[in-house]
Structure formats: structure tokens, C-alpha cells
Amino acid sequence: MSRITFYHSPRTRSSGTLVLLEELGADYDLELINMKAGEQRQPAYLAINPLGKVPAIRHGDALVTEQGAVYLYLADLFPRAGLAPALDDPLRGPYLRWTVFYGSSFEPAVVDRALKRDPAPSAMSPYGDYDSVIRTLADQLEEGPYLLGNRMTAADILWGSALNWTIGFGVVPNLPVFQRYVERMTARPAFARVAERDAAWVAEHERAAGKA
Missing domain, CATH: 1.20.1050.10 (Glutathione S-transferase Yfyf (Class Pi); Chain A, domain 2)
Structure with missing residues (x-):
């Protein structure tokens, strides 16, 4: 299976997607977007999502944006985790x-x-x-x-x-x-792990901004 590239900004809507990735046991590469620094409005990220929003994922040739679509895609990609009812399931x-x-x-x-x-x-x-x-x-x-x-x-x-x-x-x-x-x-x-990681990333961004 191709690795997932996950575009994430700490303490935003994409934090829930990071929890989902952890719950699924997925292997992924993380691309951090510093929204306070305006990185979501730079050409590099606008090429991923022209709206400048997170979350977004790339999986092989598939680029998926929109929060609901990202959740549905990921949960179906890892059926063994049991977080998405099958197509023939009444649920x-x-x-x-x-x-x-x-x-x-x-x-x-x-x-x-x-x-x-x-x-x-x-x-x-x-x-x-x-x-x-x-x-x-x-x-x-x-x-x-x-x-x-x-x-x-x-x-x-x-x-x-x-x-x-x-x-x-x-x-x-x-x-x-x-x-x-x-x-x-x-x-x-998984929620606790993500909260801890997000806090560390935010602190790192703030330290870097203070040195700039």
C-alpha cells in the first residue's frame, strides 16, 4: 500500500484526522502547515488545496480534501480497524x-x-x-x-x-x-497522544517565531 501524506496544522480541524490515523494504525508521512505563519496561503500548499484548508491527504495518485471525505476515505482504506461499516452492512x-x-x-x-x-x-x-x-x-x-x-x-x-x-x-x-x-x-x-504532540508543535513554532 502506498504511504499516506497527511497535511496537518496543530490545534485545527485536522487534529481529529490525526487521531483517526492513530486509531487506524496507519503509516503516514506528516507535512506540518504553520497556519499562524500563513503557510496555508502559500503556493506550495494552495497546490494541494486551493482553499488553504486542512486536513488534506495524498495517497498514491489520490488527493483528498474536505474533512468528511478524508475520514471516509481513510476508514475504508483500513477495513481491519473496523471503523467503517462495510457496503453491505445496514449501518x-x-x-x-x-x-x-x-x-x-x-x-x-x-x-x-x-x-x-x-x-x-x-x-x-x-x-x-x-x-x-x-x-x-x-x-x-x-x-x-x-x-x-x-x-x-x-x-x-x-x-x-x-x-x-x-x-x-x-x-x-x-x-x-x-x-x-x-x-x-x-x-x-489516541486523543491524548495527539493533544500532546500538537502542544509540542505549537510550542516549537512559538520558539522559532521568537527567534526570528
């Missing part, structure tokens, strides 16, 4: 639903809420309304312990990371069901 549809729901509905809703702006008219809004998004997610997790019941998938790594930072920034309410879920996911060793 495959719900797994795809909740992975895509994050980028198509949840992120637009929380960004609008963070910026204190109203959603688009209902006929145009990609998510309807903020309260419905939060209630839909909370109702699903009440059936837990994971999004798909007793089975943990790559979608839970995505959502565990996402709820951790959105609750931390105050754009998602810290409902008991969310708190239990975040605690369950972030207690996994």
Missing part, C-alpha cells in the same frame, strides 16, 4: 449520514451562531435552523454510547473532536449528553 447508510451531516449542516449552523448572524431563508439554508441541528444530534447520541449505538466508527472520532472544540468555544451548549460523549471519546489514548 453503512447511517454512518455516511452522520459523517456528512457534520460538514453539511453542523458546521454552517455553528459558524452562523458564532458570528451572530441569522441563517439563510429556510428554502436556501443548508441546515434549516440551529436549534434543530443541535436537537437532532443530541437525540441521536441519547441512544448511544456512540452515534451508531454500541459500535464506534470513524464518525465518532470526527464528532468527538468537533464537539470538544465547539463546546470549548461556547458555540454549542454543554448538554449532559454531549459532555458524556466528549469525555468518552477524548479519554481514548
Whole structure:
């Protein structure tokens, strides 16, 4: 199997992807992008993702951007890890639903809420309304312990990371069901390893900036 090249910036959305790579036991080459220094807007990285966003991966001839797509691709690439229901598994549809729901509905809703702006008219809004998004997610997790019941998938790594930072920034309410879920996911060793590595990289970047 070709090695994966993973483009990552510490303490960003791509941190969850790094957790996923660790959970999958994947071999990968890491390309660190210093977003505080603006490296995501330089031609070298814009050739990878013209939007200047992370995460992104290269695997052989395949270049994959967009967070949900990266998770789906990686989890399918390592079926033995058991983090993606197979195509003929009844859980495959719900797994795809909740992975895509994050980028198509949840992120637009929380960004609008963070910026204190109203959603688009209902006929145009990609998510309807903020309260419905939060209630839909909370109702699903009440059936837990994971999004798909007793089975943990790559979608839970995505959502565990996402709820951790959105609750931390105050754009998602810290409902008991969310708190239990975040605690369950972030207690996994892979989350702790990534947090430690991200902190070390950030400190290294700050030291380098101080010497410049």
C-alpha cells in the first residue's frame, strides 16, 4: 500500500484526522502547515488545496480534501480497524449520514451562531435552523454510547473532536449528553497522544517565531 501524506496544522480541524490515523494504525508521512505563519496561503500548499484548508491527504495518485471525505476515505482504506461499516452492512447508510451531516449542516449552523448572524431563508439554508441541528444530534447520541449505538466508527472520532472544540468555544451548549460523549471519546489514548504532540508543535513554532 502506498504511504499516506497527511497535511496537518496543530490545534485545527485536522487534529481529529490525526487521531483517526492513530486509531487506524496507519503509516503516514506528516507535512506540518504553520497556519499562524500563513503557510496555508502559500503556493506550495494552495497546490494541494486551493482553499488553504486542512486536513488534506495524498495517497498514491489520490488527493483528498474536505474533512468528511478524508475520514471516509481513510476508514475504508483500513477495513481491519473496523471503523467503517462495510457496503453491505445496514449501518453503512447511517454512518455516511452522520459523517456528512457534520460538514453539511453542523458546521454552517455553528459558524452562523458564532458570528451572530441569522441563517439563510429556510428554502436556501443548508441546515434549516440551529436549534434543530443541535436537537437532532443530541437525540441521536441519547441512544448511544456512540452515534451508531454500541459500535464506534470513524464518525465518532470526527464528532468527538468537533464537539470538544465547539463546546470549548461556547458555540454549542454543554448538554449532559454531549459532555458524556466528549469525555468518552477524548479519554481514548489516541486523543491524548495527539493533544500532546500538537502542544509540542505549537510550542516549537512559538520558539522559532521568537527567534526570528
